[in-house]
Amino acid sequence: MKRLRFNQQEIVFAVFAVLFLAFSIFLRGFLTPENMLTLLQNVAVLGILGLAMALVVIGRGIDISLIAALAVPPGLVLQMVQNGYSLPASLATAVLLTIAFGLVNGWLIAYAEVPSLFATLATGLLLAGLGQAALFQLDVVQWSDGMKGFERLGQGTIAGIPTSIVMFAIACVVVAFLLRQTRWGAYIYAIGDNPYAARVTGIPSRPIIVLQYVVAALIGCFAGLVMAASVNSMPTRVFNSTLIYDVILVVVLGGIGLSGGRGGVLNVIIGTLLIGTMLNGMTIMDISYAGQNLVKGVVLLLAVITDSFLNPRNEETAQQGDI
C-alpha cells in the first residue's frame, strides 16, 4: 500500500477546510454570502502582494521591499494629483518610479550579488525614507477631486463581485499566465530550482532576476492602488506595520518553499484563504487585534512544525547559508 504523505499545501488546505467547517457550524453569520465577500475583500490586497512575493520566492529570492512599493508610488499618485497634476501623468510617474525601484532591486541582487533579503530590506527603507522625506507632506495622503472615478478600482462591484476581488483574480490570472505559459516563467522555476545549473544551461539568469523584481514591484504598486482606492487615501505608515510578515506567511504557508523552484498561484490562493478565514472568524468572535495576531502566529507555527515532521529537510542537500 502506498504510504500516505502530505505536502504542506495539502496540510494547509486541510487546516483551512477544518477551520472553515468549524466556523460555518459554530459561528453565526460566518457562512453567509455577505460575509464571504467581506472575507475575500479583506484579504484581496494581501493576496495580490502574495502573488508578487511568490514570483520572487519561486526564483529563490525574497522581496522585503514590497510594502514600500505598495505605499510610496500610489502615495505619489495621490500626492501629485492633490498638487494639481493630471491623473495619467501621475500614474505614469508612479509606474516609472516603480520600474526604477525594481531595477535597482534587481541590479543589486543579480549583478552586485547582495543577498535578496538584505538588498530589499535596505531598498525598502530607502524608498520609504524617500517618500517620507521628499514626496509626502502628511503621513496619510488624502484623496482629492482629481482622483474622481479612480476609486472604482477598489470599491463597488463588477457583476455582483466586489472589485477588489476581481482585481485579485485578474492578478492571479496574469501571474499564472506569466509563470506557466511563458518561457520567462519557466526560466524563473529553473533559476529557483538550481541557479548554477540554470546559468550553465545558458539561461540569462541575471536579466531574468532583474525582471522578476521589476514585475514584483509593479504588482506591489498595483496592490497599493487597489488599497488606496478602497479606503480613499494612502496611509503611508503602513510601511511600519507587520504587513510584510503576513505576506511572507501567506506564501510560505501556501506551500511555496523559501528555497525556490516550487509552487504557483494556487498556493498563494490557499495561503490567502487560510489567513482570511482565520482573521474573519476571529473578527466575528470579537477577538482583539493583538489576540488575532497571537492566534495567527501559533497556528502558523504549528503548521510549519507539522510540515517539518512530515517533510523533514534533507541535511545532505540543504544549501549552505540557507536561512
Add this chain to the structure above:
Amino acid sequence: MRDTLTSLRYRYWPDHLLGEILSKRWTETAIPVILLLIVGFALSRSIDHFLSPASLADTARQAGEIGFIGLGMALVVIVGGIDLSVGSIFALTDFCALYLLDVLNWPVPAVVVATLACGALLGAVNGVLIGYLRLRAFITTLITLIIYRSAFDLLIQRYSNSIAAAFPDIPSWNFIGGGDVFGIPSVALVYIAIAIFGHIFMTRLRPGWHITAIGGSRRSAYNSGIPVRRTIALCYVASGVLTSIAALFFAARLGTVGGDIGVGLEVIVLTATVLGGITLGGGKGSVAKSLVGVLIVLLITNGLTTLNARGGINRMALAGILLVAAMVDIRWQKNRTRIISKVYVAPTYHALPPPPPTEIGQGGPFEQNDKLRDVELIGLGRIEAPEDVILDRNDNLYAGSRHGDIMRFFAPDYQRMEVFAHIGGQPLGMAFDRQDNLYVCIGGMGLYRIAPDGTVEKATDETNRSMHSVNDDSRLRLADDLDITDDGLIFFSEATVRYEMDEWPIDGLEARGNGRIICYDTKTGATHTALRGLKFPNGICVASDGQSILFAETFGCSIKRYWFAGAKKGTVEVVMDNLPGYPDNINLASDGNYWLALVGMRSPSLDLAWKMPGFRRRMAKRVPVDEWLFPNINTGCVVKFNEQGKILESFWDLRGENHPMITSMREHRGYLYLGGIMNNRIGRYKLDNADPNYVQYDKRWGKAS
C-alpha cells in the same frame, strides 16, 4: 639614468607590503573601523559637543543596550542562522522586568534573575524549533516575532497603567539605569565585561570554535562529531539572554512600556551586524566586528537626529549604508583571493651583467661538455624528487623523496632500497652531525633531526619574528639547505619568507631579497636569524677555516661567504658573482675545493625581464600563472670552484637525457652522486683523479674509532 631611477624606485618603495597587508585577516575588521572613524570625525565636525563627556556617556548607554542585542545577533548569524525576534523579545523582557518590579514588587536581584530567565526561555523556543526541529531560522523567528509581539500587546493592554503609575525609587535599580563608575555608565561596564568574555569564548574556547565551525559548514561539523543541534539551540538561548540584559538596562533607564518598544529593532541590529562585517550565512565574525557595527549605526542615527534630519532621511541614510556595506562585503569576500593573488607578486629591479659564455668553442671554465653522458643511474623510477643526496660512513646512500620520506639505498650496489624515515614534508638539504644524526631541511616544516635508528624529531621550526615584517616570518616556510659547524651550530637557509614550497619559482620572478640564513644551536636549542634580505639563499657549506660559511644565492647568481666567528665575524664577502646559471647546493670536494650545482642556466629574456619590474608586474596581473616567464630550471651543470672564487671544472649532460636536472651532488670514494628535485633517479659519476678513499663524514667528523 633610467635604470638608476627604476632601481631606486624599486629599492625603497615597499611594493610587497600591499599584498601582505591584504592577505591579513584583520583587514576585514579594519574596513568597518575606518568607516567608524570617518563617521565619528564627520559628526564631530558638524555637531557641537558631540565628543563631550555627557554626550559620549549618553551614546555609551544606548550603544551598550543595542550592543548586547548585537552580540546575540552576531552569535546567531555566525552559527549560520538569523534571529528576527529580538525586537519582540526585547519588548517582552522589558515588560517582564517592569511588571515584576512595579506590580509584584519583587526585590531587584530577583527581578534581574527572572528577566534573564524569561529571555532564556523565549530564546529557547527559537532554539528548540531551529536547532532540534531544524526549522528554517528566517521563517521561524519571523513567526515568533509576531507571537511575542502580540503577547506583549495583550499584556500591556492590561498592565500598562499600573506600571506607568509606579515610581520605584530603589538605589540599586537606579544604578542599573543611570549609574556610573568613574564616569563610565553601568551598562557600558557590563558590556565591556561580556564583550571581553565573548571574544575569549569565540577565539580561545572550544564551544566558540564549534559555533564557527557549524556556521562554516554544518555538515562537516556534524561529521566531525560536534553536537550541531544543541550548539545551535544554545546560540538562540544566548541571543535571548543577551537581549534580556539589554531590556533590563532599558527598563531601568526609562521605566516605561510603550506600545512600540523594540519595533524595527531587528532591522537596526541586522544592519549593525552586516555593517560590522559579519558575513550572512555564517562562519565568520567576531565581537569586535559586532561592536564596530553597532557604533556606526548608532552614531549615524543619533547624529542625524541631533541634526534635526527628518525621519525619512534617517531611514535613507541607514539603508544606504547597509547597501554599500553589503556590496563591499560581498565583492570583497568573492574577489579577495583573486585580488591578493594579483597584487601579491611584487617584482623588483635586479640587474645582472651579461653572463660568461658556456657555448662550445667559446672557451672558459663553463664550456659545455658531455661528461655526464654516461652516469650510472640509481633507483631509476623508484625515487621521486631527490633534492639532496648524502652518504653515511658505511657508504649507504640517503635521499629525500616527494612523498615525504627519506629513502636509504644500501651499499655496495645501491639496488636495495628502504624507507629510512617518514617525515611528511618534502626533504631538501641534508647533513650528518658528529653523532650520526641526520639533520634535514623540510620544505614547509623546518629543520628536523633523524636519529640513526630512524626516529624523527623536530629540531626547530621557528625563529625570531622581525619587527618590520607584515607577514609573520617567525615560522619557517622553506628551509632549504644546511651545514653543521664544528661547534654544533647549524646554519640553514630559508629560501623565501613570501612563498610556500610549491610556488618557489615565483620568488625568482620577484627577484627580491626574501630569503635569510638562520642559525640553530644544537647545544642550547635556540634559533636566530643570522642574515636576511638574500635572493633565494640555497646551498650552504662550512668553509675550510671553520669560521665562515659559503652560501649560494640562487636568483642572485652568486656565491657569498659569511663569517660567523673570528676576526671578520658578521661580515659578508662575495666569492663569485655573475654566474651563468642559478646556483644550488654546495658541498666539499676531496681536494679541498667545493662542488656547486647549477640548477638552471640564465636566459637573456629573463635577464632582461629582471631589469623591467613593471613588465613582470603586468605579466603577473594579466597573464595566467602557467604562461609566466619563469627562470629556466631544466638544464644545468655541476662545477668545481675554490675559495678564491675560481671555477676549476664543469660537468654537463649535453643532451639533458641522462641526468637532466641537478640540484645537488656529493663526492664519495671517487664517485660523484647527483640529485635533482625534478628527477626520478640518482646519478653516480666516476671521477678521474679523485681520492678513492674520500668520505665526507670522516673528513668532517673524523674516522670512527
